[in-house]
Amino acid sequence: MRARDLMSAPVETVHPWTPAKEAAEILSEHGFTALPVVDDDDRLTGIVTEADLIRGRIPSDARSEHLHPYHPGAIDTTVGAVMTSPATAMSSGTDVADLCQALVDARIRAMPIVDGGRVIGIVTRGDVVRVLAREDRAIAADVRHRLEIYGGTGRWEVEVHDGIVRIADRYDDETDRHVATLLALAVPGVVGADIVSAEQEVGR
Numbered sequence: 001m002r003a004r005d006l007m008s009a010p011v012e013t014v015h016p017w018t019p020a021k022e023a024a025e026i027l028s029e030h031g032f033t034a035l036p037v038v039d040d041d042d043r044l045t046g047i048v049t050e051a052d053l054i055r056g057r058i059p060s061d062a063r064s065e066h067l068h069p070y071h072p073g074a075i076d077t078t079v080g081a082v083m084t085s086p087a088t089a090m091s092s093g094t095d096v097a098d099l100c101q102a103l104v105d106a107r108i109r110a111m112p113i114v115d116g117g118r119v120i121g122i123v124t125r126g127d128v129v130r131v132l133a134r135e136d137r138a139i140a141a142d143v144r145h146r147l148e149i150y151g152g153t154g155r156w157e158v159e160v161h162d163g164i165v166r167i168a169d170r171y172d173d174e175t176d177r178h179v180a181t182l183l184a185l186a187v188p189g190v191v192g193a194d195i196v197s198a199e200q201e202v203g204r
Contacts (some may be wrong), residue, residue, distance in 0.1 A: 001186060003099055004092035006131060007113045007121030013038045016045060016080030023079050024053050033126075034110035036119045037083050043117045046085030049109070053082060089114045092121065100128055134189030136160040143167070143190070146183045151176060163191040172197040 013036045014023050023035055027050060037046040076082050089112040090099055099111055103125055113121040140160040147156040147167070157168040165184045169177060177195040184193040 001096040001131075001188060002092065003090055003094040003096060003111075003113050003123055004121070005188060006096060006127045007092065007123045008127065009113075009121035011036060011112075011119060011122045013042070013119055014048065014079050015039070016078065016083070018079045020048075020053060020077055020079055020082055023048050027053070032110075033124060034108075034122075035079075036087070036112040036122060037079055037085070038119055042119055044087055044089055044112055044114055044119050046080075046083035047087035047110070047112060048079050048083040052084060055082070087112060089119075091115065096123075096128070099123060103128075131188045132163065132191070134163075136163070139163065139165070139187055139189040142187045143184050146187065147180055150179060150183060156180070160190075163189055165190055165193040167193065167195045169195060169197055 012026055012030065012032065014026065016037055016039075018037075026032065026035060034047050034049040036044055037048055039045050088102065088106060088108065090102070092113050092115060094113075103109070103111060109126075110122055110124045112119050113123060137160075140158050143160070143165055144156065144158050147158070155170045159166045165187075167180055167184060169180065180195050181193050184190055184195075
């Protein structure tokens with residue numbers, strides 16, 4: 001899979017001059033965890049996350065004043081003042097496996113997807129989890145459909161258990177088995193694929 005297969009588009013964005021309160025309202029209303037921050041040309045300049053918006057912006061309870069004395073001062077009121085910049089981004093053609101690794105390694109929850117610097121979508125950890133949660137029955141139907149387009153009907157037997165695909169091929173052609181593996185692995189929700197000949201399947 002590629003980032004384009006998972007990304008949400010069009011994506012909600014904000015500007016550096018957008019009030020931080022408005023950004024919080026958008027996150028709350030839509031259940032997002034982050035918003036790309038763009039300039040007038042929709043080019044990525046940063047990202048504002050839930051963590052950015054809550055950091056240092058909630059005053060202490062008056063009853064704990066002795067632990068956290070209140071010190072009046074300037075309060076950041078715009079997205080530009082609290083956002084993370086520069087922001088990591090990837091292209092729509094990025095392998096989802098690489099994108100997921102980046103999300104984990106950088107400990108971020110959302111990855112803006114750009115085309116020449118312009119934001120065209122976003123992929124979140126939640127998007128990936130939803131794909132992994134697809135029903136095996138739906139995954140199997142997608143795999144069968146792709147295989148039938150490639151090699152015709154009646155040739156393949158497909159089983160899926162916990163996202164792992166097992167395909168039995170009536171013909172034992174190494175090239176076709178390689179292609180079938182690639183086709184199966186490209187289906188959202190597939191975490192692994194095993195291709196065997198029909199004879200192997202019968203002897204299982």
